[in-house]
Amino acid sequence: MHNNVRDVFWKMGQNAGVQGKTDAPLILPGTNEKPGDVVFDGIGRGGGDLVVDVTVVDSFANFHNISGVELRARTLTVGAAAAKAEKDKREKRGGPRNGKMEDRVRRVGKEFFPVGFETSGASTSQSSSLLKKLSEIGLQRRGHHPAYFILRWRATLAMTLAKKGCEVALTRAFVVRQQQRGQRGIVERDGDPGPLLDMNADVFIHAGFD
Secondary structure, eight states: OHHHHHHHHHHHHHHHTOOEEESOOOOSTTOOOOOOSEEETTOSGGGOOEEEEEEEEOTTTTTTTSOHHHHHHHHHSTTHHHHHHHHHHHHOEETTTTEEHHHHHHHTTOEEEEEEEETTSOBOHHHHHHHHHHHHHHHHHHOOOHHHHHHHHHHHHHHHHHHHHHHHHHHHHHHHHHHHTTOTTOOBOOSOOOOOOOTTSOOOOOSSBO
16 A cells, blocks of 8 residues: 555656656665665755655554554544554664664665555644645745645545555454354344435434344
């Protein structure tokens, strides 16, 4: 899924007049790691490249196995799971000195920029910052109206995430149904639910499980 969002950001950069590469290898000397999904040329801090690492998380994944603190954060704060994913990306360690990813990318003259999303559609301030940066560049290089640029690409991102959210929900429903098959007290009904009602009548919704 993150590849779909990655492609949206790559196209967004192209629309703004920014050259970008996807899954650029050999950014970090001595490793085969790919710290970014999209590398935008020359728009990072100090004129270096901007290494954008896209993360899409299911905010309900492992909901019964997480700590009480994280459970409370996810419940009360929109985008908490996405923000944690961004933090984990920044602090991911590796390389000869076991350094943090953010520091390792900075040492080669580039800016590391993780962007987190949730399948529910929630995002973090990082996404808004990147949209704003590209909209301003789009104004300078292509004459795009900044507000329209943001609106257009935010809608594209929302539709991409909505599609993934539906896929995740359907997969979760299938897993639950498989788990419930054969359990006592659960009767599966696949028969004809009866005649279709008038379009303004109450919808019949109890034809699944009782």
